[in-house]
Amino acid sequence: MALIEAKNLSKSYGAIRAVNNVSFSVNRGEVIGFLGPNGAGKSTTMKLLTGHLRAESGCAIVAGFDVSDQPVEAKRHLGYSPEGAPAYGEMTVREFLRFAADLRGLADPAERVRATLELCRLNEVAAQTIETLSKGYRMRVGFAQAVIHDPAVLILDEPTDGLDPNQKFEVRRILKDMAARKAVIVSTHILEEVGELCTRVIVIAQGEIRCDESRERFLQRGEDLNQVFRKLTA
Amino acid sequence: MSSSSENPAPKSAGLSAFGAILRREFAGYFRTPLAYVFLAVFNTFAVSLAFFVGNMYEAGVASLDRFFLYHPWLWAFLAPAAGARLWAEERRQGTIELLLTWPITVWQAALGKFLAAWLFLACALLMTLPVAFTVGWLGDPDWGVILAGYAGSLLCAGACLGVAAVASALTRSQVIAFVTGFLACFILVLVGYGVFDELFAGMLPSGMVDEIRRLGLWRNLEPFTLGLFDLRPAVYFVTVAFSGLGLSTIIIERR
Numbered sequence: 001m002a003l004i005e006a007k008n009l010s011k012s013y014g015a016i017r018a019v020n021n022v023s024f025s026v027n028r029g030e031v032i033g034f035l036g037p038n039g040a041g042k043s044t045t046m047k048l049l050t051g052h053l054r055a056e057s058g059c060a061i062v063a064g065f066d067v068s069d070q071p072v073e074a075k076r077h078l079g080y081s082p083e084g085a086p087a088y089g090e091m092t093v094r095e096f097l098r099f100a101a102d103l104r105g106l107a108d109p110a111e112r113v114r115a116t117l118e119l120c121r122l123n124e125v126a127a128q129t130i131e132t133l134s135k136g137y138r139m140r141v142g143f144a145q146a147v148i149h150d151p152a153v154l155i156l157d158e159p160t161d162g163l164d165p166n167q168k169f170e171v172r173r174i175l176k177d178m179a180a181r182k183a184v185i186v187s188t189h190i191l192e193e194v195g196e197l198c199t200r201v202i203v204i205a206q207g208e209i210r211c212d213e214s215r216e217r218f219l220q221r222g223e224d225l226n227q228v229f230r231k232l233t234a
Numbered sequence: 235m236s237s238s239s240e241n242p243a244p245k246s247a248g249l250s251a252f253g254a255i256l257r258r259e260f261a262g263y264f265r266t267p268l269a270y271v272f273l274a275v276f277n278t279f280a281v282s283l284a285f286f287v288g289n290m291y292e293a294g295v296a297s298l299d300r301f302f303l304y305h306p307w308l309w310a311f312l313a314p315a316a317g318a319r320l321w322a323e324e325r326r327q328g329t330i331e332l333l334l335t336w337p338i339t340v341w342q343a344a345l346g347k348f349l350a351a352w353l354f355l356a357c358a359l360l361m362t363l364p365v366a367f368t369v370g371w372l373g374d375p376d377w378g379v380i381l382a383g384y385a386g387s388l389l390c391a392g393a394c395l396g397v398a399a400v401a402s403a404l405t406r407s408q409v410i411a412f413v414t415g416f417l418a419c420f421i422l423v424l425v426g427y428g429v430f431d432e433l434f435a436g437m438l439p440s441g442m443v444d445e446i447r448r449l450g451l452w453r454n455l456e457p458f459t460l461g462l463f464d465l466r467p468a469v470y471f472v473t474v475a476f477s478g479l480g481l482s483t484i485i486i487e488r489r
Binding site (some may be wrong): 047088103 | 248250251253254255258262265266327328329331332334335336337338339
């Protein structure tokens with residue numbers, strides 16, 4: 001059974017068709033690199049999958065639950081970090097993660113917070129308020145709240161955006177460690193990430209899927225990934 | 235991270251989610267100095283309006299009706315101030331996208347937020363208890379009436395907060411949420427004093443004008459402060475509070 005299924009998803013903003021009849025499915029162990037130019041419909045597709053937006057037509061299924069019919073069940077199995085990793089700036093990292101754990105009704109919230117701080121290497125800033133953190137730490141906090149319940153499905157909207165190379169490496173390392181047990185979608189416009197992180201690539205442009213294939217096949221499209229990208233999204 | 239999502243949280247998770255929201259929102263008021271400013275402003279105005287404008291002392295009556303007389307004005311101003319952040323802040327910070335993709339219904343989130351704000355207003359109100367004790371020390375008031383007055387004022391606060399919740403759900407700016415919420419509550423105060431009677435008289439039958447006047451906040455708070463037991467004002471406040479809560483929830487659901 002696929003852990004994520006998008007079936008003919010469509011969504012418009014006024015006259016603009018942001019996502020048009022998008023379908024794909026993701027199995028356990030797959031890490032999807034979700035590529036596309038800005039405004040291609042990546043974030044909108046993710047918002048449809050996570051239930052933040054309602055699709056006009058089609059449906060999104062997470063861990064076997066329809067996101068619009070059984071939203072709470074679907075969301076229990078879902079970890080999601082929206083673009084820019086929003087968080088309650090006035091809370092400390094520890095308080096924020098404890099809030100996420102309590103809200104999810106996790107069995108041993110204190111232990112989950114401890115383990116997640118450890119996993120995401122946030123211990124040294126645990127007592128700092130989130131608004132005082134650097135961008136790298138803030139992105140990691142967003143990532144931490146998405147994995148605190150060890151979800152089967154992980155959807156990350158540009159998790160490495162604005163990070164320095166060391167920080168990017170760190171996020172990829174954590175992701176790789178847990179990827180085998182999960183279905184993961186990572187949106188990015190950093191093409192090198194495809195080779196290092198993903199098992200499969202979906203390219204989206206103007207709200208439509210332009211290519212959906214394994215990493216190996218995608219990398220065979222050409223030496224210069226930037227050129228491949230331009231051709232696919234033109 | 236031993237247990238995995240194959241064993242999701244139990245069904246009672248809804249209650250723990252609601253509790254987590256309530257705790258976070260209530261504690262949220264005290265994370266900034268704003269809460270203390272709010273409590274100070276409320277108390278200063280509640281007491282000084284009663285004594286200096288309402289001449290409560292000179293009246294020489296052991297009752298709090300002159301104290302509660304100004305509460306609709308206070309709540310019209312301060313409930314929107316406390317309620318402005320409810321949704322506007324979530325929208326501004328982008329955290330609404332987190333909150334609504336966590337396993338919680340919009341209703342649970344909205345109710346948790348609303349009750350936390352109401353609880354905060356209740357704290358402000360409780361801090362005026364020394365006024366009641368002073369009256370008790372100076373004279374021999376009817377404590378049942380005073381208790382009813384406090385209950386009425388708290389319900390009135392809830393009604394203003396319902397209006398404020400709608401204003402907050404409509405915008406990402408706390409300032410706009412506050413100003414529109416205040417204006418709407420202000421109109422509810424003025425309606426009761428017949429300010430718009432002439433305006434309505436030209437358009438509506440006279441019976442209707444009287445009915446509209448009944449929608450004023452003080453009109454509904456007054457029976458409480460006089461110790462008159464009447465269900466209608468209580469129903470009025472609760473209806474406004476929960477209609478506001480419901481409407482704000484629908485706005486957020488359909489965003």
